[in-house]
Amino acid sequence: MKNGPILIAVIAAALTVGMTPVxxxxxxxxxxxxxxxxxxxxKKPGYSxxxxxxxxxxxxxxxxxxHTATSFDAGAxxxxxxxxxxxxxxxxxxxxxxxGQRVKLSRPLDFLAVTDHSDNMGFFPDLMAGKQEILANPMxxxxxxxxxxxxxxxxxxxxxxxxFQGTYPKELMYNPGSRGxxxxxxxNIAAAEQYNDPGRFTAFIAYEWSASVKGNNLHRNVxxxxxxxxxxxxxxxxxxxxxxxxxxxxxxxWMEAYEKKTGGSVLAIAHNGNLxxxxxxxxxxxxxxxxxxxxxxxxxxxxxxxxxxxxKGTGEAHPSLSPNDEFADFELWDTGNLDLSAVKKPxxxxxxxxxxxxxxxxxxxxxxxxxxxxxxxxxxxxxxxALSSAEDDNFFGKMATAEPSAERLTNAFLSSKxxxxxxxxxxxxxxxxxxxxVWATENTREAIFDAMDRKETYATTGTRMIVRFFGGFDFExxxxxxxxxxxxxxxxxxxxxxxxxxxxKGKSPTFLVAALKDQIGANLDRIQIIxxxxxxxxxxxxxxxxxxxxxxxxxxxxxxCKTSVGSTVDVANATWTNTIGASEMVTMWKxxxxxxxxxxxxxxxxxxxxxxRWTAYDAKYYGTKPLPGTPMVVTERAYTSPIWYTPGE
Amino acid sequence: MRLLREPLVHxxxxxxxxxxxxxxxxxxxxxxxxxxxxxxxRIEHLSALFSRTWQRPPTSQELESLINxxxxxxxxxxxxxxxxxxxxDTIIRRRIRQKFEFIAGDLASQSEPSEDDLAAxxxxxxxxxxxxxxxxxxxxxxxxxxxxxxxxxxxxxxxxTLNGDPSIDARTLGDRILLEHGYADVPFxxxxxxxxxxxxxxxxxxxxxxxxxxxxxxxxKHLVLVDERNEGRLxxxxxxxxxxxxxxxxxxxxxxxxxxxxxxxAKYEIVIDLPDPE
Numbered sequence: 001m002k003n004g005p006i007l008i009a010v011i012a013a014a015l016t017v018g019m020t021p022v023x024x025x026x027x028x029x030x031x032x033x034x035x036x037x038x039x040x041x042x043k044k045p046g047y048s049x050x051x052x053x054x055x056x057x058x059x060x061x062x063x064x065x066x067h068t069a070t071s072f073d074a075g076a077x078x079x080x081x082x083x084x085x086x087x088x089x090x091x092x093x094x095x096x097x098x099x100g101q102r103v104k105l106s107r108p109l110d111f112l113a114v115t116d117h118s119d120n121m122g123f124f125p126d127l128m129a130g131k132q133e134i135l136a137n138p139m140x141x142x143x144x145x146x147x148x149x150x151x152x153x154x155x156x157x158x159x160x161x162x163x164f165q166g167t168y169p170k171e172l173m174y175n176p177g178s179r180g181x182x183x184x185x186x187x188n189i190a191a192a193e194q195y196n197d198p199g200r201f202t203a204f205i206a207y208e209w210s211a212s213v214k215g216n217n218l219h220r221n222v223x224x225x226x227x228x229x230x231x232x233x234x235x236x237x238x239x240x241x242x243x244x245x246x247x248x249x250x251x252x253x254w255m256e257a258y259e260k261k262t263g264g265s266v267l268a269i270a271h272n273g274n275l276x277x278x279x280x281x282x283x284x285x286x287x288x289x290x291x292x293x294x295x296x297x298x299x300x301x302x303x304x305x306x307x308x309x310x311x312k313g314t315g316e317a318h319p320s321l322s323p324n325d326e327f328a329d330f331e332l333w334d335t336g337n338l339d340l341s342a343v344k345k346p347x348x349x350x351x352x353x354x355x356x357x358x359x360x361x362x363x364x365x366x367x368x369x370x371x372x373x374x375x376x377x378x379x380x381x382x383x384x385x386a387l388s389s390a391e392d393d394n395f396f397g398k399m400a401t402a403e404p405s406a407e408r409l410t411n412a413f414l415s416s417k418x419x420x421x422x423x424x425x426x427x428x429x430x431x432x433x434x435x436x437x438v439w440a441t442e443n444t445r446e447a448i449f450d451a452m453d454r455k456e457t458y459a460t461t462g463t464r465m466i467v468r469f470f471g472g473f474d475f476e477x478x479x480x481x482x483x484x485x486x487x488x489x490x491x492x493x494x495x496x497x498x499x500x501x502x503x504x505k506g507k508s509p510t511f512l513v514a515a516l517k518d519q520i521g522a523n524l525d526r527i528q529i530i531x532x533x534x535x536x537x538x539x540x541x542x543x544x545x546x547x548x549x550x551x552x553x554x555x556x557x558x559x560x561c562k563t564s565v566g567s568t569v570d571v572a573n574a575t576w577t578n579t580i581g582a583s584e585m586v587t588m589w590k591x592x593x594x595x596x597x598x599x600x601x602x603x604x605x606x607x608x609x610x611x612x613r614w615t616a617y618d619a620k621y622y623g624t625k626p627l628p629g630t631p632m633v634v635t636e637r638a639y640t641s642p643i644w645y646t647p648g649e
Numbered sequence: 650m651r652l653l654r655e656p657l658v659h660x661x662x663x664x665x666x667x668x669x670x671x672x673x674x675x676x677x678x679x680x681x682x683x684x685x686x687x688x689x690x691r692i693e694h695l696s697a698l699f700s701r702t703w704q705r706p707p708t709s710q711e712l713e714s715l716i717n718x719x720x721x722x723x724x725x726x727x728x729x730x731x732x733x734x735x736x737x738d739t740i741i742r743r744r745i746r747q748k749f750e751f752i753a754g755d756l757a758s759q760s761e762p763s764e765d766d767l768a769a770x771x772x773x774x775x776x777x778x779x780x781x782x783x784x785x786x787x788x789x790x791x792x793x794x795x796x797x798x799x800x801x802x803x804x805x806x807x808x809x810t811l812n813g814d815p816s817i818d819a820r821t822l823g824d825r826i827l828l829e830h831g832y833a834d835v836p837f838x839x840x841x842x843x844x845x846x847x848x849x850x851x852x853x854x855x856x857x858x859x860x861x862x863x864x865x866x867x868x869x870k871h872l873v874l875v876d877e878r879n880e881g882r883l884x885x886x887x888x889x890x891x892x893x894x895x896x897x898x899x900x901x902x903x904x905x906x907x908x909x910x911x912x913x914x915a916k917y918e919i920v921i922d923l924p925d926p927e
Contacts, residue, residue: 057829058842058843078743080747084899088899107841107842107846108838108842110842155740177698178698194895200838466827466828468827481825482825483820483821483825483830485825485827486827514827515827516826516827516828516868517867517868518867519843519844519845519866519867519868520845520867521867582794583792583793583794583868583869584792584794584825584826584827584868586825586827
């Protein structure tokens with residue numbers, strides 16, 4: 001049993017891996033006795049091997065965050081591919097990229113949402129028209145002079161900064177009601193309608209509400225459950241005054257008005273708290289107002305998910321907030337805000353990262369009655385090239401200027417010359433991430449949206465591993481040996497994104513968790529369950545538990561496995577082998593220090609063995625030398641939506 | 650009358666009629682070259698744009714300023730072009746190129762395909778439209794992590810057992826995997842999404858009714874029994890007309906843009922002076 005995963009001790013004991021003839025195979029399942037199987041499955045499974053599955057049997061993989069040429073900044077940076085190209089690429093077609101290269105995904109995605117920025121849809125035609133008002137505005141005057149001097153592309157970059165700084169001249173703003181805006185929206189809707197193919201490929205109608213306050217990122221993607229008939233009754237709401245407002249409360253009003261007017265459904269997914277400089281998950285006040293019961297209730301209603309990992313970094317946890325979590329230091333962007341106009345101060349971090357928000361949300365629930373940060377997790381790319389690529393060996397960058405080339409290992413994503421602080425984001429920092437995995441019953445807008453709404457989702461950093469996570473009070477170690485973990489999971493517990501309430505006397509929460517590697521990806525290193533809670537003194541706490549590890553390593557009494565899985569990565573050749581790690585892990589875990597009187601949440605993190613990062617594939621292909629400090633190895637991972645525990649009388 | 654059937658006469662008559670109609674409708678015989686005309690249609694349009702933003706029609710004062718603004722825009726635009734402000738400007742160059750490509754592509758997709766066009770397209774690109782074969786199958790998994798060298802022997806032994814005893818419950822054999830044991834009537838691409846392209850390709854070729862294997866996937870080895878295979882087929886044009894139309898449009902658009910450049914470039918001689926190395 002060379003690479004056999006050691007699960008928890010109980011299961012290891014049950015895994016009688018007799019390698020001798022046929023009768024022994026029956027024992028591999030750990031159920032030599034058919035009566036035992038019948039007992040855990042409640043009854044003997046029916047004759048038909050196919051019947052009786054009314055729960056989701058596979059996760060659908062997609063991207064809820066893709067920009068195309070119609071986003072003003074994407075257009076400024078040279079993106080020519082539109083929404084139709086985005087959907088074609090996602091469903092598996094080969095397309096020609098913005099830089100003229102042939103590109104295709106390793107396998108199709110199941111769904112995609114094109115989320116072009118609502119602000120300033122259709123900006124360039126106006127600039128070209130050279131309106132009189134431009135000259136009256138100092139910034140307009142400057143841009144006009146730049147246009148005259150032949151530096152049109154630089155105007156695009158400056159406009160991007162101005163928009164996120166709130167200094168954008170309103171004379172140049174395209175707003176709802178204008179012709180260009182409406183035309184763009186109608187065309188994006190038409191593209192989604194054209195490519196939506198129920199059962200095979202879901203094309204969501206969506207947009208991004210890109211609010212920023214002085215460059216602090218508060219962006220949300222708005223996803224529609226509905227088709228054109230409802231979505232085209234409205235126009236997206238913008239963030240810049242006087243028509244728009246960067247306060248998310250403003251967006252929530254719009255969402256409510258949409259549902260009231262059309263009878264449709266929308267949800268919002270926030271992203272890049274890591275670039276919000278302390279504004280994404282407030283604890284005391286926001287936009288000059290104290291958090292109140294209304295704020296927390298409204299936020300919880302609309303913000304069902306967050307995008308926890310994407311090209312501009314991963315925002316699950318931060319090493320300075322979680323010093324005992326050695327896996328927290330992963331693809332971080334923590335030097336400043338979105339446009340690097342302000343540096344990051346340490347005290348901002350606690351309002352930016354998902355794990356901290358999940359903990360703080362419990363506290364707010366005590367104070368205000370509702371947990372505003374009770375969100376599920378997805379990952380997505382935020383690509384601005386219309387190409388949703390998140391594979392390290394097939395990564396087409398975040399902006400059209402960073403499609404594969406000999407230069408991108410050394411180029412700046414955001415140059416220190418343009419940023420106010422003199423700091424820079426380099427192209428090598430851009431992460432080939434992420435994917436949204438959704439446990440839906442079928443591949444349709446309705447089924448995928450509903451699964452997102454109930455938070456039965458997980459995020460991955462690009463891999464398509466399969467992760468199951470169920471919580472309940474009655475799981476037993478043997479359940480991890482069952483042939484049908486999903487059936488057991490749904491029968492005896494609730495899936496990721498759900499609630500456990502009021503523990504029966506003397507019982508602790510138990511969890512059934514299972515992960516299967518991406519069929520063309522890397523093996524698994526470990527499964528972890530992360531618990532967060534508020535203690536008796538009202539202080540937030542967290543603890544990382546290793547619950548399954550590969551290669552016969554041991555989990556200590558402290559619930560941790562300190563032995564590294566090792567690495568097979570050959571950076572120079574950008575290769576690795578699956579000779580370490582496990583292809584599948586399943587286990588049952590019981591919270592060892594449960595207090596039925598305290599709120600808590602539990603979520604799963606699955607870590608893969610190390611593999612070459614996209615930077616290694618670039619260096620190998622182009623024969624270029626990376627800048628000092630460029631990471632060349634990545635450990636892909638998945639984060640599930642939490643299961644929350646709430647005490648009751 | 651023979652003369653009335655001459656195309657040239659038709660042309661002249663039509664031209665005269667159009668000219669007369671234009672003179673009457675525009676109410677002017679001729680305009681100076683440098684006139685800026687704000688037509689009723691334009692004013693209606695300006696007013697409509699205003700209403701969409703403000704949810705009310707403009708007051709007469711506001712309308713006046715909208716019109717003045719339009720006049721200024723027009724004069725600035727004309728004079729700007731005249732003195733060459735559009736030249737050497739990346740944004741304007743890119744935008745004009747975009748517009749040109751859009752028009753070229755759009756013109757192509759305006760044309761309505763005939764049934765024959767679509768039928769020919771379907772015939773020439775059957776793979777784009779073929780309905781996937783569908784499989785009903787069961788699988789027994791062998792985990793290489795746990796079986797090591799014995800895996801092939803285990804697979805052979807297990808295969809004999811499965812085929813030798815039809816009453817055996819295959820769900821209890823082999824190793825556990827997070828995927829299902831049985832899949833009913835799933836399309837080929839779904840099989841490929843779950844088990845990989847290679848596995849799906851092999852499984853689709855298996856003789857139904859007998860256990861086969863081992864077949865490899867990214868997870869390990871599998872023994873597979875196909876209960877039923879529904880062959881893929883090429884639907885009739887009538888069933889998938891919209892999809893064929895969509896692909897036809899797209900191909901026309903891509904081809905039109907290609908042709909557009911080919912035709913234009915034929916008029917030019919391209920000289921590329923590469924800089925000397927070093």
